Amino acid sequence: AQKVTQAQTEISVVEKEDVTLDCVYETRDTTYYLFWYKQPPSGELVFLIRRNSFDEQNEISGRYSWNFQKSTSSFNFTITASQVVDSAVYFCALRVVLQGAQKLVFGQGTRLTINP
């Protein structure tokens, strides 16, 4: 099965705390891509990162960092020194290619609330 699980439905922290959003995936492909998207209250989807299965290096972009571990099929997302503007729903997704077609399989999302 090709599946993405975000076990944390909701997380609430106080501003400036660090927070990690978990993502576990299942795939039978040897080459695959993983993504994180942010959906702020306005509703649009904002692309955050794309990760190739061959590249296991962790990535940092400002206050955002991602930890990709093939051994545990996880692609976790950490926000350091959280801010109120980080409040949003965050989705992890897996690109699936099957029989000449492709699609993104999304997790259920984690609603992150940053309290002032």
Place this chain on the structure above:
Amino acid sequence: NAGVMQNPRHLVRRRGQEARLRCSPMKGHSHVYWYRQLPEEGLKFMVYLQKENIIDESGMPKERFSAEFPKEGPSILRIQQVVRGDSAAYFCAASSRGPAADYNEQFFGPGTRLTVL
């Protein structure tokens, strides 16, 4: 959003009416994908189209839903005889290359929020 346009942004329909959602990808992006996001849920794949062809409709409900991507003009997601359970956000995404390519990014539009009264 890299230029994928969706309209209308908000659509209100009464039960039994038809809903037509439009998606205009940017030039050169001939692969279109529709996703549905029910309230408080993640996005679910519905259909993948290329110009004039439906490639994968495995996520489409069996009845009342159809999609097209004509040679000219936008892709249309059509919902006939809408019911309250169709209320959702419908997102369109577009890519410039197909699944055979090593990688192709899907650019998402802003979504259409359908409310069925």
